[in-house]
Amino acid sequence: MTVRAPAKVNLHLGVGPRRADGYHEVITALQAVSLYDELTVSTPPGAPGEARGPEEASAAAEGTPAVAATVEIAGEGTAAPGGAGAADDVSVVPTDADNLAVRAALLVAEAAGIRGARIHLALAKGIPVAAGMAGGSADAAAALVACDALWGAGLSAGTLARLAARLGSDVPFPLTGGTALGLGRGERLSPVASAGEYHWVFALADGGLSTPAVYREFDRIDDGRTEPTPADAVLAALTTADPAQLGAALVNDLQAPAIRLRPALGDVLAAGRGHGALGALVSGSGPTCAFLARDAEHGALLAAGLEASGLARAVRRATAPAAGATIVTAPPPSAIPPPAARS
Ligand SMILES: C[C@](O)(CO)[C@H](O)COP(=O)(O)OP(=O)(O)OC[C@H]1O[C@@H](n2ccc(N)nc2=O)[C@H](O)[C@@H]1O
Numbered sequence: 001m002t003v004r005a006p007a008k009v010n011l012h013l014g015v016g017p018r019r020a021d022g023y024h025e026v027i028t029a030l031q032a033v034s035l036y037d038e039l040t041v042s043t044p045p046g047a048p049g050e051a052r053g054p055e056e057a058s059a060a061a062e063g064t065p066a067v068a069a070t071v072e073i074a075g076e077g078t079a080a081p082g083g084a085g086a087a088d089d090v091s092v093v094p095t096d097a098d099n100l101a102v103r104a105a106l107l108v109a110e111a112a113g114i115r116g117a118r119i120h121l122a123l124a125k126g127i128p129v130a131a132g133m134a135g136g137s138a139d140a141a142a143a144l145v146a147c148d149a150l151w152g153a154g155l156s157a158g159t160l161a162r163l164a165a166r167l168g169s170d171v172p173f174p175l176t177g178g179t180a181l182g183l184g185r186g187e188r189l190s191p192v193a194s195a196g197e198y199h200w201v202f203a204l205a206d207g208g209l210s211t212p213a214v215y216r217e218f219d220r221i222d223d224g225r226t227e228p229t230p231a232d233a234v235l236a237a238l239t240t241a242d243p244a245q246l247g248a249a250l251v252n253d254l255q256a257p258a259i260r261l262r263p264a265l266g267d268v269l270a271a272g273r274g275h276g277a278l279g280a281l282v283s284g285s286g287p288t289c290a291f292l293a294r295d296a297e298h299g300a301l302l303a304a305g306l307e308a309s310g311l312a313r314a315v316r317r318a319t320a321p322a323a324g325a326t327i328v329t330a331p332p333p334s335a336i337p338p339p340a341a342r343s
């Protein structure tokens with residue numbers, strides 16, 4: 001069962017003061033972009049099938065974890081940039097129970113009353129890690145959809161969205177993709193009208209930025225605000241299909257703190273503007289920088305200019321809005337192993 005889930009860019013990220021629970025109230029307009037992670041969930045050979053009889057079910061119940069998962073990662077995040085021992089390196093994707101896709105599988109099993117499932121998760125990462133593009137969140141969304149389908153759990157879209165919000169503020173969005181307004185800590189979504197197709201160029205950076213660290217840096221400067229800035233200008237621009245209007249309306253309140261933590265990002269943004277980007281901003285909590293191009297042709301020129309500048313680790317082009325988590329290959333029903341024990 002293979003599911004593809006998209007990265008995101010925040011077209012508007014208005015951040016309010018820190019709440020009592022440690023999160024910040026935000027008003028954000030999110031757009032899914034055509035950079036994807038692909039998650040393949042399979043049942044390892046020799047894994048037990050369904051415990052059909054009551055005796056088997058109760059045997060599975062005793063001390064059996066809901067899910068035992070192995071994880072394999074390819075693509076972005078495969079190698080530890082900080083080398084061996086860099087356990088606190090935010091650019092390293094965990095292969096244990098901390099992996100957001102494993103945590104998502106566990107939530108689906110619990111919600112469906114499944115115990116004793118064994119799965120193998122193969123993640124092909126096309127979304128840079130700890131880059132402000134919600135790669136881990138995309139993997140979690142993909143795992144919710146894949147495990148729901150693999151186990152025939154039949155969870156509703158609303159239930160999957162609730163499970164997603166428990167995993168992270170950014171996780172509900174890649175379930176639906178497209179363009180959406182996010183309120184609360186960013187997890188309360190409503191769809192937004194977006195006309196036309198937008199052409200983005202992303203300058204990837206070496207190493208990641210920690211999202212909590214960027215929010216903490218935001219807190220260091222108390223500008224006296226009591227609520228996040230509204231997204232009206234971006235929402236209006238999205239209805240015009242005019243990239244120049246959208247480019248002029250882009251806002252990210254985490255940009256200044258991200259640049260304070262990583263001053264070189266200012267040079268990357270300036271380089272993109274120098275190549276005629278209609279809009280330039282740090283993506284989410286960074287350090288990826290996002291540039292809006294006039295059209296596909298301008299996107300290619302902008303990407304070439306950024307590559308030649310030597311300021312980016314890599315440059316990627318994408319179109320938006322992109323679709324949310326989608327099953328790309330499902331095994332024939334006869335090849336799907338029966339679910340593990342259900343309580
Ligand atoms: C920067 C964004 O990517 C913009 O969409 C998101 O706000 C981050 O969402 P996320 O990575 O899913 O973050 P979560 O896993 O929910 O939270 C991680 C940490 O980020 C900080 N955090 C996150 C979201 C939010 N609205 N306020 C926060 O202060 C908190 O320190 C929190 O402990």
Ligand SMILES: Nc1ncnc2c1ncn2[C@@H]1O[C@H](COP(=O)(O)OP(=O)(O)OP(=O)(O)O)[C@@H](O)[C@H]1O
Binds near residue numbers: 131134
């Ligand atoms: N499947 C996963 N893929 C990537 N990172 C993961 C995954 N599971 C857990 N993580 C951890 O999550 C952290 C954030 O990674 P992620 O790529 O989601 O960052 P991000 O794009 O900056 O997130 P956001 O934009 O939601 O703030 C990493 O430090 C990594 O250790």
